[in-house]
Amino acid sequence: MNRVIPGFSLSLGITLFYLSLIVLLPLGALVWQAVDVGWERYLAIMSGARTLSAFRVTLSTAALATAFNAVYGLALAWVLVRYEFPGKRLLDALVDVPFALPTAVAGLALSALFVKNGWFGGPLDLLGIQVAYAPLGIAVAMAFTSIPFVVRTVQPVLEDLASDVEEAAATLGASDTRIFLRVIFPAIFPAFLTGASLGFARSLGEFGAIIFIAGNLPLKTEVVSLLTFIRIEEYDYPAAAAIAATLLGLAFVMLFAVNMIQLWQQRRIGTGD
Numbered sequence: 311m312n313r314v315i316p317g318f319s320l321s322l323g324i325t326l327f328y329l330s331l332i333v334l335l336p337l338g339a340l341v342w343q344a345v346d347v348g349w350e351r352y353l354a355i356m357s358g359a360r361t362l363s364a365f366r367v368t369l370s371t372a373a374l375a376t377a378f379n380a381v382y383g384l385a386l387a388w389v390l391v392r393y394e395f396p397g398k399r400l401l402d403a404l405v406d407v408p409f410a411l412p413t414a415v416a417g418l419a420l421s422a423l424f425v426k427n428g429w430f431g432g433p434l435d436l437l438g439i440q441v442a443y444a445p446l447g448i449a450v451a452m453a454f455t456s457i458p459f460v461v462r463t464v465q466p467v468l469e470d471l472a473s474d475v476e477e478a479a480a481t482l483g484a485s486d487t488r489i490f491l492r493v494i495f496p497a498i499f500p501a502f503l504t505g506a507s508l509g510f511a512r513s514l515g516e517f518g519a520i521i522f523i524a525g526n527l528p529l530k531t532e533v534v535s536l537l538t539f540i541r542i543e544e545y546d547y548p549a550a551a552a553i554a555a556t557l558l559g560l561a562f563v564m565l566f567a568v569n570m571i572q573l574w575q576q577r578r579i580g581t582g583d
Contacts, residue, residue, distance in 0.1 A: 337558065344555035347548040355552045363529045364537040365556075371445050371533075372513035375452035380506045383460025390461070391468040405462070408455050413518030420451055421523045443525030448533060451519040456509035463505030467498045500572045507568040511561045 344352070355361060390402055408416065424431040424441040431442055441447045471494065479489045495502075517535040524531040534557050541550035 340551060340555055340558065343547070343551040347552050351548060352552050355549045356556060360528055360532070361537065361553060364532050364534045364553075367445060367448065367531060368514060368534045368557075371448040372452055372510055374449040375456060375513050376506055376510040378449070378453050379457050379460050379509050380502070383457055383505065383509075384464055384502060386457075387461045387464040387468055391465060405458050409458055413455060413516065414522070416454055417451060417519040417522035420447070420454065420519065424450065424523065442523050443527075443531065445531060447523040447525075448520050448531060451523050452513035452516050455516055455519050456512040459509040459512060460502070460505035463501045463508070464498055467501040471497055500576065503568055503571060507564060511564065514557060514561060 426435045538553045
């Protein structure tokens with residue numbers, strides 16, 4: 311059998327080698343160090359009030375940021391694909407700014423905007439809404455850094471979506487809302503779910519954009535990534551490894567669940583249920 315890419319075996323070997331060197335080896339070292347902590351010490355670390363609070367803050371704010379990005383990211387991708395307007399190319403380019411911008415710079419900018427004397431923070435403070443140095447500020451920072459995942463995964467699927475199915479549904483008398491819910495959304499659902507899950511995973515590990523706007527108060531606005539960094543600074547490497555490995559495990563479980571849902575969705579569509 312002729313290979314499409316010359317030297318496939320060599321290319322595959324080099325790819326797997328660098329994947330193991332850059333990704334698998336560091337993750338394996340982290341898991342090994344976490345296992346070396348021991349079950350009793352691990353439970354003691356993870357059941358501490360500060361650790362539990364950090365996970366609660368991280369998971370809740372990441373869920374809030376993901377929910378916002380799921381709605382806004384889908385709407386933004388829809389606008390970029392379905393409409394033509396002045397400044398469209400600029401708006402499309404701005405979507406990738408969170409990827410290119412250093413997260414620390416993003417955190418400083420968000421802090422300046424949402425403090426009580428900032429452009430956004432001042433009016434919000436009059437309404438009794440505190441963003442900076444509060445969990446809401448953490449969610450804002452997470453949403454800013456993870457929004458491209460939803461847009462960039464949904465956008466190409468929308469572009470490739472054939473219009474004849476929509477036209478057929480319209481000729482049968484279906485409303486725009488029904489066409490979107492019954493025709494368009496099932497087709498883009500796997501990409502939509504992938505983008506939202508990747509954004510959630512990115513939010514779980516976000517650090518630079520959060521530390522400037524969160525206030526970093528233990529038991530209130532301290533996130534898991536910051537707590538891990540603090541444990542390293544304290545030379546408490548077993549605690550840092552245990553916390554980081556738990557966060558890694560949560561990310562893997564979430565991605566596995568997403569893949570199972572996508573597989574179920576593909577089989578359901580394939581069988582015509």
